[in-house]
Amino acid sequence: MLATGDDDGVVKLWDPRKAEPLREYTQHFDFISDFLWLEDKKHLVCTSGDGTLSVIDVRSKKTEPFAQSEDQEDELLSVVSIKGSQKLVVGTQLGILSIFNRRSGYGDCVDRIPGHPYSIDALCNIPSHYPNSHSTILTGSSDGMLRVVQLLPTKLLGVVADHGEFPIERIAVDRGGEGRWVGSAGHEEVLKLTDLKEVFEDEGDEEEEEQEEDSDDENAASTEVNDEDAQKAQSSDEEEEKEERNASDGEGGKEAKAEAESSDDEGAVERKRKKKDKDPFQITKKSKGRNGLEAEPSFFADL
Structure with missing residues (x-):
């Protein structure tokens, strides 16, 4: 079956x-502004410009709705499900996202999330393979911005596309909502296709960079440990060399002592010779002249 909604509601x-x-x-x-199909209960959710939300059980032959909300005092323009279809998000004319909890009934919203400067004319889910897809949606506003918004907790993740001054009327993701491209249509008679991979995989790249930095830190720590091990090994090798030298010194200790004593005797003889040769001219005294010296006569006998 098909469902249609007209300007008369x-x-x-x-x-x-x-x-x-x-x-x-x-x-x-x-x-009637938008429809949402709930497969588990075979319910059709309708949003209207009269400020109310209604739920129709298509299996029933009654022409009365299964449930209808109270007047939200604002035009309801779009609807999408989150959290495994347990909650409904409704876009309004004032730029507020109204949250309905199916377990609490459809009488009134349980939360209101402001933040959009203009009306929210279109809503759409993101593919399920992206992180936080159960609580992240695409919003199309009358200011021409296609945004990514995370709910519960609320966080504006960024702007996907810009239609300029023209409002966005419809948003859809290819391949039944599980594809790579999101199409947005506005009043400028242009269909814009945006690659979701470029939008959502930046966060993954940042996580990969953080992981690479952590691995670099671990590698640096391991290299420091290796350097410490190398220093310990080097010091142990030096200690072994010292022990070997000490052992060799112990074996040839007598020879080293004898050599040291002989070298000391030779040094003493040389010092004595130097003392004897300290006055080769055998000067007795200096004369008053500038270069006059008086020497022993025996000094001249050997010349």
Whole structure:
């Protein structure tokens, strides 16, 4: 079956094989802005410009909705599910994301998240293989910005595409929501395709860089340990060499002592000779002249 919503707030279910609708629902009095299909309960969620959200059980033949929220005092423009379809995110005219918890019922939202400067006209999930995909969505605003927003906790991750002054009406990810490209369409009659890989894999690159830095630190620590081991090994080798030298000194100690004594005797003789040769001219006294000397006569006898 197919579902359609018109400007008068009428929701119709269609069988493509028939010309007339199967059922009509008239719980809304203003335009229908978006649909969300909940496969587990076979429920169709409708958002409307009248400020209410309704849930239709397509298996029932009743023309009354399964549930309808209170007036949120703002136009509800878009809807998407998060947390494994346990919670619904609704975009509003004032730029607030309203959170509905299915376990708490559809009577009223459980949280409101401000932050968008203009109305949130389109919402879309990101592929499930990206981190935090269960709580991260794409938002299309009337300011022309396609943003990535993480919810619970709330964090603006960045801007994916910019349509300039033209509002974004629809967002979709290829391959049934599990592809690589996201398409966004606005009022400028242009379909923009953005590569999600370039948007989300920057975080992975940063994590890889951090891991590389950690590995570099570990390698540096291991090299320091290796240097310490090398220094210890070198010091142990030096100690072994000293022990060997001491052992060799112990074996030839007598010879070394004899050589030392003989060298000391020779040094004493040389010192005595030097003392004897200290006055080769055998000067007795100096005369008053500038270079006059009086020497022993025996000094001249040997010349």
